[in-house]
């Protein structure tokens with residue numbers, strides 16, 4: 092196993108240049124501790140509103156607030172020195188051009204995030220355009236939109252029929268035209284995701300969108316097996332974090348009960 096250590100600071104420009112040259116890696120983080128662990132290897136760290144599912148125990152991402160996301164992004168930025176940090180705009184913070192700009196400016200002023208991420212396609216292109224016109228870098232997010240899960244009545248894979256495929260391509264084009272530097276494509280049939288990636292000049296980062304795109308993103312607690320509620324088909328568990336924690340905790344408890352901890356080694360005399 093090789094550990095890839097990246098030395099260079101990632102920028103919007105360097106990420107865009109990776110298209111068709113080097114696959115992009117992206118993972119979520121919500122605090123400085125894990126941002127620091129991920130920083131030297133990944134290209135992008137996303138402070139996702141998945142925070143509210145993985146760490147707040149909610150059933151969806153809707154409840155995340157701008158202030159909470161800013162708090163977590165500040166922490167991530169203090170741990171991430173090389174990776175590009177992207178701030179996930181929470182539900183309700185980009186309903187119209189004016190409020191989106193006001194909230195994104197607040198994010199830029201209060202954190203060191205390099206970009207914000209917005210869920211939505213053609214219907215959100217005017218908002219993306221207004222942000223990019225005002226000096227804010229935007230990552231789009233199309234396909235399955237976690238913030239629309241209540242309105243859509245569940246997590247629905249997209250691109251299964253001609254109408255959906257046509258709309259996805261329109262969405263991708265509109266977000267690119269609006270000035271986004273990259274797009275997350277989530278929960279989309281792999282051939283359609285491939286077609287989207289091939290039709291754009293900006294990188295397409297997939298999650299549940301197959302391998303024929305420009306990069307991949309995973310939520311860290313899914314990738315490392317800490318989130319036990321459910322495992323979507325697209326998640327590969329690179330370790331069983333929950334089991335390791337439970338086993339280690341059990342060892343600690345046994346040691347305390349049996350007075351094996353603290354031993355001489357961990358005691359001031």
Ligand code: KIV
Pocket residue numbers: 119137138139140141142152179275298308310
């Ligand atoms: O909130 C999040 O972590 C995300 C990823 C699933 C892309 O938006």
